Amino acid sequence: MKILIDFFPILLFFGAYKAYDIYIGTGVLMAATLIQMGLIYTLDRKLTVMHKITLALILVFGTLTLVLHDERFIKWKPTVLYAAMAIGLALAVWVWKKNFLKLLLGSQMELPDPVWMRLNMVWVVYCVFMSLINAYVAAYYSTEAWVNFKLWGYAFPLVFIVAQGFYISRYLKTDEPKA
Structure with a gap:
């Protein structure tokens, strides 16, 4: 059910x-x-904060797209979102000495601090990559190509999250049932 809720806006947009x-x-x-x-x-x-940011960006960039009748705004929304995430995660660690990933997910899983730091940095790099690739596709390809990229580009986060799961699994403590 959750996966359907997560993906239905992009699927409806595509349709x-x-x-x-x-x-x-x-x-x-x-x-x-x-x-x-x-x-x-x-x-x-x-x-979550991420939900609120996503909603705000979609509403702001969507409104600009519709009012100004300029598709560039909606095409640049993912670039802004990913760049903001990268900046937020990086500043949190480097300026405020806080690991937002650990703050968000630490209650759900226990990992050593160096692992949390690596995860945070990998997310920064991933967000920069996604921001840049969206910017490139939005700037140099047709709207048709960008929309197709948006739909099929969801493979990037899925592969990234699965890879993170494999990485994290090495550090998770398991409760072995006692016989």
Whole structure:
């Protein structure tokens, strides 16, 4: 169920774009994201900071796209989101001496501090990579190519998260059942 909630805005955006155009797709994305956040809030009784940032960026960049009738805004939203994430994670460690990943996920899993630091830095690099690749596709390819990249580009985060899972699994403590 959660995976469906996570992906339905992008799937609806893709469908609306293919059936109509980028502007209808953008409106559908905005509405679907509002519904998505409502569902998440209903289920979890809260929205994470990332949810709030994503919603704000979609609404701001989507509104600019629709009001100014300029598709560049919605195409640059992922670049801004990933860049903000990279900057936030990097500043947290280097300036405030806080590891946001550990703060967010530390209650769910226990890992040594050096592992948390490596994970944080890998996320910074990943976010920079995703920001740059989206910027490149948005700037140098057609809207059609960018929309296809957005849909099929979800392979990047899936591969990244699976790889992180393999890395983390080496450090997780398991409770062996006693016979």
